Amino acid sequence: MKLVIDDVRCKGCNLCVMVCPYHIFQEGRRPNRRGVFVPELDRPERCTNCRLSQLYKRRLCGVCQTICPDQAIKWVPEAKHEPHKVVIEY
Amino acid sequence: MTRVDFMQGNIASAEGALAAGCRFFAGYPITPSSEVAEHMARRLPKVGGRFIQMEDEIASMAAVIGGAWTGVRSMTATSGPGFSLMMENIGYAAFTETPCVVVNIQRGGPSTGQPTLAAQGDMLQCRFGSHGDYSTIALAPSSVQEMFDLTVKSFNLADRFRAPAFLMADEIIGHLRERVEFPDTVECTPPRPIREGMLPFEPEEDLVPGFTPFGHGHRVHVTGLTHNEKGYPASTDPDLHERLVMRLIEKVERARHEIADYDIENPDAEVVFISYGVPTRSVRQALLDAPEGLYGHLNLRIVWPFPENLLKKFPNARVFLVPELNMGQMAREIVRHCDQPVISLPRLGGELHTPQYLLDRAEEYR
Amino acid sequence: MTVEDWFRHDRLPHIFCAGCGNGSIINSTLEAVDSLNWKVDETVFVSGIGCSSRAPGYIVTDSLHTTHGRALAFATGVKMANHDLNVVVFTGDGDLSAIGGNHFIHACRRNIDLTVICMNNQIYGMTGGQGSPCTPTGALSTTTPYGMDEPAFDLCDLATAAGANFVSRWTSYHVRELTRSIKLGLQKPGLSFIEVMVQCPTNYGRRNRLRDVEAMVSKMRDHALLKEKYDRLVAERKPIPEGSFVVGTLTDRNLPALGVRR
Numbered sequence: 001m002k003l004v005i006d007d008v009r010c011k012g013c014n015l016c017v018m019v020c021p022y023h024i025f026q027e028g029r030r031p032n033r034r035g036v037f038v039p040e041l042d043r044p045e046r047c048t049n050c051r052l053s054q055l056y057k058r059r060l061c062g063v064c065q066t067i068c069p070d071q072a073i074k075w076v077p078e079a080k081h082e083p084h085k086v087v088i089e090y
Numbered sequence: 091m092t093r094v095d096f097m098q099g100n101i102a103s104a105e106g107a108l109a110a111g112c113r114f115f116a117g118y119p120i121t122p123s124s125e126v127a128e129h130m131a132r133r134l135p136k137v138g139g140r141f142i143q144m145e146d147e148i149a150s151m152a153a154v155i156g157g158a159w160t161g162v163r164s165m166t167a168t169s170g171p172g173f174s175l176m177m178e179n180i181g182y183a184a185f186t187e188t189p190c191v192v193v194n195i196q197r198g199g200p201s202t203g204q205p206t207l208a209a210q211g212d213m214l215q216c217r218f219g220s221h222g223d224y225s226t227i228a229l230a231p232s233s234v235q236e237m238f239d240l241t242v243k244s245f246n247l248a249d250r251f252r253a254p255a256f257l258m259a260d261e262i263i264g265h266l267r268e269r270v271e272f273p274d275t276v277e278c279t280p281p282r283p284i285r286e287g288m289l290p291f292e293p294e295e296d297l298v299p300g301f302t303p304f305g306h307g308h309r310v311h312v313t314g315l316t317h318n319e320k321g322y323p324a325s326t327d328p329d330l331h332e333r334l335v336m337r338l339i340e341k342v343e344r345a346r347h348e349i350a351d352y353d354i355e356n357p358d359a360e361v362v363f364i365s366y367g368v369p370t371r372s373v374r375q376a377l378l379d380a381p382e383g384l385y386g387h388l389n390l391r392i393v394w395p396f397p398e399n400l401l402k403k404f405p406n407a408r409v410f411l412v413p414e415l416n417m418g419q420m421a422r423e424i425v426r427h428c429d430q431p432v433i434s435l436p437r438l439g440g441e442l443h444t445p446q447y448l449l450d451r452a453e454e455y456r
Numbered sequence: 457m458t459v460e461d462w463f464r465h466d467r468l469p470h471i472f473c474a475g476c477g478n479g480s481i482i483n484s485t486l487e488a489v490d491s492l493n494w495k496v497d498e499t500v501f502v503s504g505i506g507c508s509s510r511a512p513g514y515i516v517t518d519s520l521h522t523t524h525g526r527a528l529a530f531a532t533g534v535k536m537a538n539h540d541l542n543v544v545v546f547t548g549d550g551d552l553s554a555i556g557g558n559h560f561i562h563a564c565r566r567n568i569d570l571t572v573i574c575m576n577n578q579i580y581g582m583t584g585g586q587g588s589p590c591t592p593t594g595a596l597s598t599t600t601p602y603g604m605d606e607p608a609f610d611l612c613d614l615a616t617a618a619g620a621n622f623v624s625r626w627t628s629y630h631v632r633e634l635t636r637s638i639k640l641g642l643q644k645p646g647l648s649f650i651e652v653m654v655q656c657p658t659n660y661g662r663r664n665r666l667r668d669v670e671a672m673v674s675k676m677r678d679h680a681l682l683k684e685k686y687d688r689l690v691a692e693r694k695p696i697p698e699g700s701f702v703v704g705t706l707t708d709r710n711l712p713a714l715g716v717r718r
Contacts, residue, residue: 011474013669019629036474066487066631069479070469074460114537140536145562149529152522152559156502156533159520164537182523304518304534305541307497311464311513313521322467323513323521 001053001075003044009072012036016064016073022046025064049075093272099237099263100125100167102270103193104133106241107165109276112191113139114164116153118146118172121205122261123195126167147172151179151192158183158190159312161303163245167193169261171202173212174219180254181220182314184338187252187291187299189281191244194256195264196415198440207440208261210367210415214422216256217394223335225342227255228394229351230367234268240391242276247349247392249281251342252298258393260415262368262442284308289319297341346395352388354400359386360408361452364424366390368442369413375445376452385452393420398427409455411435413443462486462496464516471510475669477628477654478575482511484631485544485573488638499542502531504556507582507656508548508575525555528563531570535715539569542717544642549576549590553609557589564618567646568714573638574611574649575628577656585659596663611651616707621646623707627653627676630703637705646713653680653701 003024005016016025017039024044028037044050048061053075059065065073097105104126107115115134117127127143134141139162144150150166157164168176173194183190198204199211212219216228227247229240241257248255284290284300290310291299299319302308315323316331324330355377363373363385370389377387386404390397401410401424410432412421418434425432435451437443463486472478489499501519503509504527512519522530527545535543552560552574563570579597580586587597587604590611594603615623622644626634634652641648655661655672666672681697683704689696 009469011469013475015475015477015480015669015673018670018673063631066483066635067480067629068483069472069475069477069628071460071463071479071483072469114533116533116536142532142536144529144532145558148526149532149559149562152526152529153533153536155522156520156530156535157537158533159518160534160538160541162537164533178523179526304500304520305498305538309496309516309518311519311521313513314523315521 001050002078003041003047003050004074004076005038005041006072006074007032007036007038009070010036010038011070012038013069014039015067015069019063019067021061092274095270095272096267097234097270098125099231099234099259099266099268100195101129102234102237103167103241103257103259104129105272106238107191107245108133108137109238109272110163110242110245111278112163112165112245113137114154114157114162115139115141115166116144116150116157116164117166118144118150118168120147120169120172122197122264123167123169123193125264126193126195147175148179151176151183154190155179155183155186155188158188159304161301161306165191165193167195169195169197169205170199170212173215177215177219181222181224183254184220184224184226185222185314186312187338188254189248189252189301190254191241191248192254192256193241194258196258196260198438204440206261208368208415209438209440210258210260210419213258213393213416213419216258223339225253225339226394227251227253227342227392228258229255229391230258230393231263231391232367232370232389234263234266235270236391237263238270238272243351246277246279249279250298251345252281252301253342258367260368261440290321291317292319293337293341297337343395346397347399349392350397350400351391352397352400354403355387356383357386357403358406359384359404360406361455362386362388362404362407362410363448363452364388364390364410364412365414366393366420369415372443372445372448373413376448379445380449380452384456396423396427401428409433411448411452411455413437413448415442457490459483459486459490462490462516464514467514470514472507473658475655475657476507478508478511480628480631481573481575481634481652481654482514484635485638486515487635488642489544491639492642494542498540499544500534501544501546502527502534503546504551506548506551506580507577508546509551511546525551526559527551528556528559528570528572532563532566532568535568535570539715539717542642543570545570545572547572547574549574549578549611550580550588553589553611553614561614561618564615564620564647564649566714567619567621567711569645569647569716571638571641571648572650574651575654576611576651577654577660579656579660581656581659585663595660597660612649612706615647615649619711620649620707621709621711621713622648622705624705625651625653625701625703627680627703628655629673629677630680640705645716646711
């Protein structure tokens, strides 16, 4: 799963920055088109839910999603990972 | 077979409500309407309905609107001071198009006034009392039988127009005991359900939207803010607000001739009494006491929306006399619609005009 | 269903200011409702007037946005007319305790089967930051420019005294605990009152030296005193930290309730 912030809904309150135990959310530095400083994601693949939700078939942690007053945080399924075929020539 | 009983007007109104299928009553005790609540408290649990005594009339009206939105016919009963408290939520009911019935057993006002005596002082309040523009339906019974019949009718009109309907009775009729005939069945026309594909506040041909009660999967948002046809707030759109308010008024007002309910006596008379509610009884006696055909009489059972074309049914009328238990509240409305002089015959203090008084006054204009 | 399915997505984003915690409380409520597998078509959200009361408009169920302070009276009507509906009331501190105070104590006395979620931001947010009955003594607002000189209401004590079956208090920072608490309240027959302290950076924080969201939320977090700890401090006769408020389940009992679904 992939963590995303909906930058149409986000109002830049940075509550997610306060609560994430992995400090994945960093305060935004550049305003978007509507002038909102949307937080930036620092290596989101560390997120528990990204890694394990499909394994456990439920949402894990998820504090950022619950506390986000603007319903802007969600997880979307990632494109299925296909291992690269490596042809080894002898 | 019809059942015949001898009972009080307030009880007849409660029986009318039960016959019309009212299954939710929220009220607060107030003289002279308490018997309606008492009777509903006794009877509703036995017919599968629910009665609740709220903490005040504001809450009563609120609970009635809440009940009405679950699709149950809902009613409250009150008198002047309570009616004033209900005004806020009556405006809400008008704006959110909630069908509900308020029985107002009018008493002498302003303020606490004369709790045990009759008046008709709330006739303009029931039409204009809440802030903003809207239109309502008001019925005025003049006998105990009419307390029953018009209560049933109030429910049908409220449901048809999705607007609050008022039964504007008074203390005399409320506490009068008379013979009442209960028909086996009464006409009950539930609100029209919403049609497939329509939005919850999208009006049909007759400007009334189909009803979307809670718990039936309509997922409707009901708000007292100016709302669009989806029911979503859009309170800063001037055109939308204008359209909405105009429709709320128009849906009731344009049916005023069609739903008019009245009696006419001696249409050729030159001096005509116009009355509604309890003064009708005095006028009827006065007409009996006067020489045959001398005075005309128009008795209105539906007062609001005011059916002004009825005034044309008296082609020879030179003057209209309007006896009321107030300082001429409906006389003001009648003046707006006719060229003849309109003489208000106010009576305050709780007693009726005597037939002799009416005859004496009519004599002056003959 | 998931929490996402409970929102009216065509109405989002909502009107709450940046940093307002009302949205978090909506999330918590919907998570609790969703975890109980309540049906959308059997649930009604009712509210009065104010910031908090805009919440039902963003939820996909039948919802009733009523007049100021009267939400509980409307909800009483809905619940009494149809016991089979699950009724949840969103309200604010001004809506509930000032203009709606009478309806509040009577709903608690009747112990009617509603869940009342009060978003207590200690101020009238929507009208521009006037003092409310829950504004703490000394706090500045537009109608208390020299500091609030009246004591504030303790809504939880009020609800308990009036007879509510379940009373708890959390903050919009403690979303996990709040979700659990709301879930308990939803399941409880009778009136469940959940007071949620919520930050209002726009109208409260701005005037009370809590300029940004983080300052407001941190203050709320640091002054929340768990009920268990509070009881221990009282038992040990130790001082209660200044400015703290008790959070946790404050009342949980089974008095006879009205309007319970059969």
